[in-house]
Amino acid sequence: MSSDRIRTLLIDDSAFMRKVIGDIIQNDASLELVGIANEGLNGTNMALELKPDVVITDMVMPDYDGMYVVKSIMDNHPMPIILLSSLEKSNTRIFDALEYGAFEFIDKPSDMEMVRAGNYPLVELIRQASRTDVTVLKAKQLAKENSHAHTFAQTLNYDIIVIGASTGGPGAVEYVLLNLPKNLSVPVVVVQHMPARFLETFANRLADSCPIHVKLAHRGELLKAGTIYIVPGDTNTRIENNIINGNPIFTSTNRKYDEYNFPSVDCLFESVAEIYGNRSIGVILTGMGKDGTKGLIKIKDKGGFTVAQDEESSFVYGMPKSAFDEGAVRQVVKLKEIPGFIVSCL
Numbered sequence: 492m493s494s495d496r497i498r499t500l501l502i503d504d505s506a507f508m509r510k511v512i513g514d515i516i517q518n519d520a521s522l523e524l525v526g527i528a529n530e531g532l533n534g535t536n537m538a539l540e541l542k543p544d545v546v547i548t549d550m551v552m553p554d555y556d557g558m559y560v561v562k563s564i565m566d567n568h569p570m571p572i573i574l575l576s577s578l579e580k581s582n583t584r585i586f587d588a589l590e591y592g593a594f595e596f597i598d599k600p601s602d603m604e605m606v607r608a609g610n611y612p613l614v615e616l617i618r619q620a621s622r623t624d625v626t627v628l629k630a631k632q633l634a635k636e637n638s639h640a641h642t643f644a645q646t647l648n649y650d651i652i653v654i655g656a657s658t659g660g661p662g663a664v665e666y667v668l669l670n671l672p673k674n675l676s677v678p679v680v681v682v683q684h685m686p687a688r689f690l691e692t693f694a695n696r697l698a699d700s701c702p703i704h705v706k707l708a709h710r711g712e713l714l715k716a717g718t719i720y721i722v723p724g725d726t727n728t729r730i731e732n733n734i735i736n737g738n739p740i741f742t743s744t745n746r747k748y749d750e751y752n753f754p755s756v757d758c759l760f761e762s763v764a765e766i767y768g769n770r771s772i773g774v775i776l777t778g779m780g781k782d783g784t785k786g787l788i789k790i791k792d793k794g795g796f797t798v799a800q801d802e803e804s805s806f807v808y809g810m811p812k813s814a815f816d817e818g819a820v821r822q823v824v825k826l827k828e829i830p831g832f833i834v835s836c837l
Contacts, residue, residue, distance in 0.1 A: 496523040497621045500541060502534030502548040502560060503575060508599055512547060512575070512613070515606065519614050531555030535563045538570065544621045546572045547613075550582050550596070558584050558591075565592040569629050571620035573613075575599050581688045586661060586696055592628040594620045594806075595658050598686055619658065619779055619807050627806060647837050649796065650677055650770040651714070651739075653763050655756030655786075657684035657778025659806020663826055664776065665697060668719055670830035673702035677837065679719040680708065680730070680763075682756045684778065687724030690754075694721040708741045727755040729762035739766055750782035756810075760786020769794030772836055774829065775820070776800045778810035787819035796836055797821045798829065 499516050501524065503509050509527055516524045525543050528534030532555040538546050546564065550557035557574055564570060574588055574596035585596050597616060600606045656664050660683050668679070685693060691707050698705040701719065708720040708728060722728040726743040733740045748755040756775075760783060763771050773790040775783045777800055791797045797820050799811040804826035814820050824832045 496521060497545060497617055498523050498525045498541070498543040499617060500524075500526045500528070500534070500538050500543040500546045502528045502531060502538075502546065502552075504529055504549060504552045508549070508575070511600060511603075511606065515611065515613055516617075522614065522617060531557065531560045535560050538564055539568055542568060543570065545594075545617050546570060547575060547617070548572060549575045549599075550585055550588070551577060556584075557593075558588050561588045561591050561593045565629065569625040571623050571625065571628065573597060573616055573620055576686070576689075581692045583692055583696070585689070586693065589661050590665075594623060594628065615779070616658070619809075623806065627804070647677065648770075649772050649837055651763060651767050652677060652679045652772045652774065652833060653682070653760060653790075654679065654774045654776060655682045655760065655778075655783040655810065656776035657751070657780060657782065657807070657810055659777040660684065661693060663800065663806065665700075666826060667774075667776070667830050667833075668697060668701050668703070668705070671703060672834060674717070675703055675834075676716045678714045678716055679703070680714075680728075680759060681719065681721050682728070682754045682759050682783075683721065684751060684754070684756075684782070685724060687753065690721055690724045697721070710741055710743050712741045714739045714741070722754045722759060724754050726753060727758040729758055730766050731762065732766060748782070750780055750784075756783035757786040761789050764789035764793045764795065767793075767795065771795035772798065772833060774798045774800075774833070775811050775814045776826075776829075777804075777806040777808070779807050780809050781813040783810050784813045784817050784819055787814050788817060791819055791821060798832065799823050800829065801825050 516522045526537045548557045548560045571594040600611045694707045705719040729742045731742045799820040801823045802808040
């Protein structure tokens with residue numbers, strides 16, 4: 492960066508949102524607002540001219556939208572881009588933009604009291620984005636689908652794989668899942684920090700490309716081998732034994748967790764440690780914060796195998812670092828090697 496302050500460019504066609512987001516940036520001493528644009532074409536030209544540390548762009552704009560901004564910037568002068576999403580709907584193109592190299596997306600603020608109280612997480616997201624290596628952004632789409640089968644031992648060492656991720660997670664999760672063998676014979680459960688309305692879209696997107704069946708998990712549903720479940724975001728998901736037949740099913744709780752809620756990685760991981768014990772594999776991928784550390788500790792303490800993504804391949808080395816620092820991780824693995832490593836454990 493050219494100075495101690497993070498140079499930020501804002502692109503949004505809403506005058507109200509330009510005012511709200513602009514004030515958030517200007518009211519933080521660590522940030523500098525170097526430009527504001529009201530549409531994508533002019534905003535892209537400003538970004539390529541000013542070369543800010545971080546670009547913030549609305550996803551939905553007439554003529555030249557957020558996808559245009561992302562493609563133009565990442566093709567010509569890659570830099571971290573944060574996408575602004577409308578609260579009232581799920582825009583599937585956001586996942587295309589993330590795949591193309593955008594850093595992350597965040598809902599536009601709707602509660603001005605939350606903004607005034609400093610609880611809107613944009614500033615921390617800008618700081619994290621400014622520290623990101625743009626070569627990591629450009630290398631998001633690492634490989635295509637693995638359509639091959641794998642020869643497994645007759646008796647497996649583990650009965651479930653659980654994965655937790657946050658910032659940068661959609662691409663990392665997609666890479667891991669697309670590179671698992673199509674004949675995987677244990678369930679995989681994924682907790683991805685994301686607004687609830689996007690998680691079904693995320694599951695459907697994965698289902699279209701993954702060789703393994705992918706679906707959104709539902710309360711009361713029996714876990715099936717060879718299925719990938721994305722947990723919903725309107726609650727915290729647990730796995731418990733059915734009181735009638737003892738089979739593992741999805742349940743939910745409104746209990747609040749210290750690090751993150753709806754969906755909480757700790758919540759799922761802790762329940763997996765209770766139900767599966769040493770027959771579980773827990774994986775922590777890229778993300779801000781510390782969610783998953785406590786749950787991963789419980790899996791490890793029960794004899795399960797615990798894995799964390801390494802710093803170099805992590806979009807944001809927050810959740811994996813926290814888990815490693817707290818002694819929750821048995822193996823640190825590069826993203827490219829995680830699918831193969833998981834299979835070797837089975």
